[in-house]
Amino acid sequence: MKNFHVSTTINGDDAEFICTPDETLLDVLRNRLGLTGAKEGCGTGDCGACSVTLNGRLVCSCLVLGAEAEGAEIETIEGMADGDDLHPLQRVFIDKAALQCGVCTPGILVAARSLLEKNPEPTDEEIRYWLAGNLCRCTGYDKIIKAVQIAAAEMRSV
Amino acid sequence: MALDTSNKREFKVVGTRVQRPDGIDKVTGKAMYGADVTAPGMLIGRILRSPHAHARIVSLDTSAAEALKGVKAVVTTADLSTPEDDYFADIRDNCLAREKVLYDGHAVAAVAATNKHVAKEALKLIKVEYEILSHVTDVDEAMKADAPIVQEGRADESVHEGWSQNVTSHFEFGHGDLEAGFAKADKIVERTFKTAATHQGYIEPHACLASLGTDGRGELWCCTQGQFLVRTKCAEILGIEASQLRVTASEIGGGFGGKTTVFIEPVALALSRKAGRPVKLVMSREEVFRASGPTVSSSIDVKIGMTKDGRITAGQAKLRYQGGAFPNGTVEFGSQAAFAAYDLEAVQTLGWNVMTNRPKEISYRAPGAPMAIYAVESVVDELCQELSLDPLETRLKNAARKGTLSSYGPTFNDIGLVATLEAAKTHPHYSAPLGKNQGRGLSCGFWFNFGGNTCVSLNLNSDGTVGVVEGNPDIGGSRASISMMAAEELGIPYEKVRTVITDTNSLGYNDVTDGSRVTFAVGLATIEAARAAIKIMCSRVAKIWGIDEEAVVWEDGCAKPSGPNAGEFPPMTIAEIAAIADNTGGPIAGHHEVNADGAGVSFGVHIVDTEVDPETGATKILRYTVFQDAGKAVHPDYVEGQMQGGAVQGIGWALNEEYIYGEDGRLQNPGFLDYRIPVASDLPPIDTVILEIPNPGHPYGVRGVGETSIVPPLAAISNAVSRATGVRMTELPMSPPKLLKAMSER
Numbered sequence A: 001m002k003n004f005h006v007s008t009t010i011n012g013d014d015a016e017f018i019c020t021p022d023e024t025l026l027d028v029l030r031n032r033l034g035l036t037g038a039k040e041g042c043g044t045g046d047c048g049a050c051s052v053t054l055n056g057r058l059v060c061s062c063l064v065l066g067a068e069a070e071g072a073e074i075e076t077i078e079g080m081a082d083g084d085d086l087h088p089l090q091r092v093f094i095d096k097a098a099l100q101c102g103v104c105t106p107g108i109l110v111a112a113r114s115l116l117e118k119n120p121e122p123t124d125e126e127i128r129y130w131l132a133g134n135l136c137r138c139t140g141y142d143k144i145i146k147a148v149q150i151a152a153a154e155m156r157s158v
Numbered sequence B: 001m002a003l004d005t006s007n008k009r010e011f012k013v014v015g016t017r018v019q020r021p022d023g024i025d026k027v028t029g030k031a032m033y034g035a036d037v038t039a040p041g042m043l044i045g046r047i048l049r050s051p052h053a054h055a056r057i058v059s060l061d062t063s064a065a066e067a068l069k070g071v072k073a074v075v076t077t078a079d080l081s082t083p084e085d086d087y088f089a090d091i092r093d094n095c096l097a098r099e100k101v102l103y104d105g106h107a108v109a110a111v112a113a114t115n116k117h118v119a120k121e122a123l124k125l126i127k128v129e130y131e132i133l134s135h136v137t138d139v140d141e142a143m144k145a146d147a148p149i150v151q152e153g154r155a156d157e158s159v160h161e162g163w164s165q166n167v168t169s170h171f172e173f174g175h176g177d178l179e180a181g182f183a184k185a186d187k188i189v190e191r192t193f194k195t196a197a198t199h200q201g202y203i204e205p206h207a208c209l210a211s212l213g214t215d216g217r218g219e220l221w222c223c224t225q226g227q228f229l230v231r232t233k234c235a236e237i238l239g240i241e242a243s244q245l246r247v248t249a250s251e252i253g254g255g256f257g258g259k260t261t262v263f264i265e266p267v268a269l270a271l272s273r274k275a276g277r278p279v280k281l282v283m284s285r286e287e288v289f290r291a292s293g294p295t296v297s298s299s300i301d302v303k304i305g306m307t308k309d310g311r312i313t314a315g316q317a318k319l320r321y322q323g324g325a326f327p328n329g330t331v332e333f334g335s336q337a338a339f340a341a342y343d344l345e346a347v348q349t350l351g352w353n354v355m356t357n358r359p360k361e362i363s364y365r366a367p368g369a370p371m372a373i374y375a376v377e378s379v380v381d382e383l384c385q386e387l388s389l390d391p392l393e394t395r396l397k398n399a400a401r402k403g404t405l406s407s408y409g410p411t412f413n414d415i416g417l418v419a420t421l422e423a424a425k426t427h428p429h430y431s432a433p434l435g436k437n438q439g440r441g442l443s444c445g446f447w448f449n450f451g452g453n454t455c456v457s458l459n460l461n462s463d464g465t466v467g468v469v470e471g472n473p474d475i476g477g478s479r480a481s482i483s484m485m486a487a488e489e490l491g492i493p494y495e496k497v498r499t500v501i502t503d504t505n506s507l508g509y510n511d512v513t514d515g516s517r518v519t520f521a522v523g524l525a526t527i528e529a530a531r532a533a534i535k536i537m538c539s540r541v542a543k544i545w546g547i548d549e550e551a552v553v554w555e556d557g558c559a560k561p562s563g564p565n566a567g568e569f570p571p572m573t574i575a576e577i578a579a580i581a582d583n584t585g586g587p588i589a590g591h592h593e594v595n596a597d598g599a600g601v602s603f604g605v606h607i608v609d610t611e612v613d614p615e616t617g618a619t620k621i622l623r624y625t626v627f628q629d630a631g632k633a634v635h636p637d638y639v640e641g642q643m644q645g646g647a648v649q650g651i652g653w654a655l656n657e658e659y660i661y662g663e664d665g666r667l668q669n670p671g672f673l674d675y676r677i678p679v680a681s682d683l684p685p686i687d688t689v690i691l692e693i694p695n696p697g698h699p700y701g702v703r704g705v706g707e708t709s710i711v712p713p714l715a716a717i718s719n720a721v722s723r724a725t726g727v728r729m730t731e732l733p734m735s736p737p738k739l740l741k742a743m744s745e746r
């Protein structure tokens, strides 16, 4: 099996890696680059725990091949805070207890940020439908939806 | 030194909504879960699983796999030890099959290789010859005399002669004269119910990293609800000493009872021992569904008699639970919980535990209770419909309260059921108007709660801050609650306390994080550890002041003279005491070890509004309110979180989730696409009302809150659907096709 050599940008930094043709972007991030913030909950595109953005588009990194990252801009949960300055979504998630075990949280934060970039003033229903691809088994989603609303309001006011 | 040991009701820290200590790690992706670690020289493990529901292993040849380049170890059951106890032997045989495979997905062999591609190739080279046996996956089928026998000779002494060999134990609870009770009834309803097996559905699959030397010395990192239990089980299964195996619990991505045993950990250790290198083993989602513990599926008969004015005269339930291919005890909990919400003169529950060719069942949030209470609460609701009674008033009329002889034996102490029902009755949700095709349902819920073995150490640092060391993995914010209780008792700010969860070599044995026990039992031990430290601090200060130890009191984080007679001394803060500890006798620490009882039972009531689409049979949840007694809510956000999370798991159970087996005995839906757990767009907000009826068994009145909330949704939704459609469903889940069919037959 011939390996690929891939050059890409991750959270604004240049990154290079070697991967096999069948290796997913999630595997590359987690196993080759040490970015374990994205989680594998299913590996089949059904849970959203592996969410990242690829050229600004929200994707399940378990459904993207590592080789597809060539020349792309990838954003992961590790790049969401600006140094020690948390993104408003991250801060509000802690403040409003929008996580319990926290394993879904990286994916949900990445997905929610991508929603607010497109739609800064979503309704509850829009948030619920946007996040329908992100499973959370602990919270029942109630505090997650509320936290996204609060963060959205905060982001609109600055 | 004087300490207030009575129930405290005024709090400074407890009851506030502080930030959890692991929050930043979890929102930035830094938190380390089971699959997030690596070790130098690490190999990747993979497991070969049975494609058959039931088969004898005629031969197993691993030589070709062993010969593959990059394969460093292959293990089978022959590489495991022989525990004397059946309990451990069953767990071993669930981890790697011995003689027979007992369900689709049962592990047969495992490999460790330099990468996952090689490991996958190696699995294909393992040759297993099976002799296929007939199988059974349904509980009622399995109880028939001529059913295929899953395992022989596993019945205990409670099993009557002539019953199927798949019945492994039988339970009976209750009191009073049933016949006389039913004779007094104006109306009797008798129904049979079936509930599907569901999976805990934690988003993090089982994962571990194991390193074990041939000298029996090992390290294990894994996601678990209890590192001590993992150590005990692995030591038994591997034949090593507990002291030599250090288990560290990773951050855990959900468990709900499903991570209270071992599946892959002994296998990874065996591979590592053989390969002489660390081995990482992570389950795929498909493996999680096929081979880690789902809950039981059930078949239940309920008969209840009621007078015209709504008094229950007698209740009986017969519960048949299948718990997969090994003996299990879950029906005992179901039989005890079924009628717990009621004050009854005559009640009887009978329970049968049954084996089938399905994965070995493991606890799922209030194990055994949801299905039992679903059946009882459905019949109570039907009686209310038949007799035109208000379902809430009827429950109040029959509610268990302080002094009630419970249906399972004990007499209740202070319990919150009546308060919870009253709160539901006056809540605006209960009287809000409903539209077309809509219905409102309610149900009571109950869980016993548990205390158990607990050790806590509390160390005073030289700058006056405090470290708490405990042994229970934090699934939903418990580190915050434990720090809060330590801060409360010591009279210092929450931020001055840091709680860590330690490995198995650093603290005495702690039971697993289950039974809603952590905030109760670890909290209790933390408070007692703080009191022990306070006692030491007061005695040190007494020495400095040259007064009697009894003349020093602890208030607001300071030692003070107890009154004018004790002498005039300015208060000494905890920081001042810590700073000079070297000169007053050395380091200061408090610890507490206990097998805690007095956990205090927990009741809840849920109200739900549903709308059923007459065209499709799809049920939409319109509004949902959870009422639950928390004793004392230490961190209200996380108490609400437990109430909401459990409710939504129950909603999934009621409407969508089920293990579906084909004729061939294979699981047909081992993935999140076909095993559908609730998503955000399925749901409305989940409103919560916390009641606080103090638990006399805890210094702050705390009761566990984690489990009760999964119990009521099953019946509450079924009752709401019945009122929306006029159809009484007796099977879960109420998936759209089933409901549509029932509606068309109406």
Ligand code: FES
Pocket: A039, A040, A041, A042, A043, A044, A045, A046, A047, A048, A049, A050, A051, A060, A061, A062, A063
């Ligand atoms: S791991 Fe990618 S969607 Fe679940």
Ligand code: FES
Pocket: A098, A099, A100, A101, A102, A103, A104, A105, A135, A136, A137, A138, A139, B203, B253, B254
């Ligand atoms: S917080 Fe546990 S899965 Fe979402």
